[in-house]
Amino acid sequence: MGYPKEIYNRAYDKLLKRKENARLKAAANKQQLYAKLPRLEQIERQLNLTGINLARLVLNGSENLEQAIEKMKNENLSLQKERDDILLSNGYSTNCLDINYFCAKCSDTGYIDNNICDCFKQLLKDEAYASLGSVSLLSSCSFDNFNLSYYPTKLGDSSDVNPRAVMQGIYDYCVRYARNFGNGSDSILMMGHTGLGKTHLSVSIAAGVIEKGNAVIYSSVQNLMDRLERERFGKDNAADDSKSYMQLVLESDLLILDDLGTEFATTFTNSCLYNIINTRLIDAKPTIINTNLDIEKMEKMYSQRIVSRLACQYRVLKVAGKDIRLVSGMKNKS
Numbered sequence: 001m002g003y004p005k006e007i008y009n010r011a012y013d014k015l016l017k018r019k020e021n022a023r024l025k026a027a028a029n030k031q032q033l034y035a036k037l038p039r040l041e042q043i044e045r046q047l048n049l050t051g052i053n054l055a056r057l058v059l060n061g062s063e064n065l066e067q068a069i070e071k072m073k074n075e076n077l078s079l080q081k082e083r084d085d086i087l088l089s090n091g092y093s094t095n096c097l098d099i100n101y102f103c104a105k106c107s108d109t110g111y112i113d114n115n116i117c118d119c120f121k122q123l124l125k126d127e128a129y130a131s132l133g134s135v136s137l138l139s140s141c142s143f144d145n146f147n148l149s150y151y152p153t154k155l156g157d158s159s160d161v162n163p164r165a166v167m168q169g170i171y172d173y174c175v176r177y178a179r180n181f182g183n184g185s186d187s188i189l190m191m192g193h194t195g196l197g198k199t200h201l202s203v204s205i206a207a208g209v210i211e212k213g214n215a216v217i218y219s220s221v222q223n224l225m226d227r228l229e230r231e232r233f234g235k236d237n238a239a240d241d242s243k244s245y246m247q248l249v250l251e252s253d254l255l256i257l258d259d260l261g262t263e264f265a266t267t268f269t270n271s272c273l274y275n276i277i278n279t280r281l282i283d284a285k286p287t288i289i290n291t292n293l294d295i296e297k298m299e300k301m302y303s304q305r306i307v308s309r310l311a312c313q314y315r316v317l318k319v320a321g322k323d324i325r326l327v328s329g330m331k332n333k334s
């Protein structure tokens with residue numbers, strides 16, 4: 001698993017801090033304990049001298065080397081036993097002086113036998129999506145605070161659309177989607193005017209999917225394109241052994257692209273978009289795309305091969321209602 005160098009470095013810094021914290025805590029613990037039970041400190045000093053004493057014996061060419069080593073071993077064992085007895089009789093466990101690592105599996109080194117440990121994988125994932133700006137949104141949007149009462153049951157006399165019923169259906173679908181998420185889940189095109197909850201619902205899905213340990217990238221189309229363009233022209237230099245942002249985008253478990261249609265469309269953005277949509281479909285990796293555009297406007301802005309994939313191979317969800325930011329604003333005032 002490779003990530004851009006900046007992400008790798010940030011994750012590795014966090015790992016080092018964890019290790020340092022664990023060591024500092026253990027050292028502070030030890031000092032406290034030694035102040036209370038000074039004999040423990042003497043025992044540790046004596047045990048630490050073992051290596052030096054052993055070297056001395058060998059260098060001096062002592063005649064009864066084997067006997068001397070045996071004697072030292074026994075002394076060590078009895079010191080260790082004494083230490084354990086002191087700890088136990090004072091109500092401590094015998095391993096209370098050990099360093100308590102955040103991850104016991106790899107002792108906060110991030111690797112087990114040259115393989116990357118799950119704790120480091122998680123740190124890398126966290127950094128990867130944090131770098132794309134999902135964290136602040138994630139903390140404010142959830143399924144729990146999605147308020148269906150902001151949606152009217154009628155749009156007007158001439159329409160028989162019931163926005164609240166439509167949104168209830170979409171909401172239920174999104175909750176199930178997050179719960180059952182996996183490779184091969186639907187890709188979703190969420191369409192409809194600004195302020196109807198598309199971002200809120202897709203971020204709520206992201207939170208649920210991240211919770212299950214998946215790597216999620218959340219970005220507006222514009223931000224992603226800026227990033228990819230910078231990378232393309234070499235302003236973001238990734239190390240040779242790390243993956244590009246494009247690879248990260250293609251390989252993330254879930255990719256959420258907000259505000260399709262508000263970006264500055266160029267040949268470059270068009271071909272990037274096609275590459276992302278097409279590759280992820282082939283790999284059965286789910287993508288969620290939000291847009292204010294209807295199909296007609298999309299056809300004007302994007303190539304036919306993009307629009308046909310979105311219209312035919314994505315599940316299309318059409319949100320309905322009046323701008324809930326205005327409705328909720330009015331409710332707050334009243």
Ligand SMILES: [Zn+2]
Nearest residue numbers: 103106117119
């Ligand atoms: Zn670990």
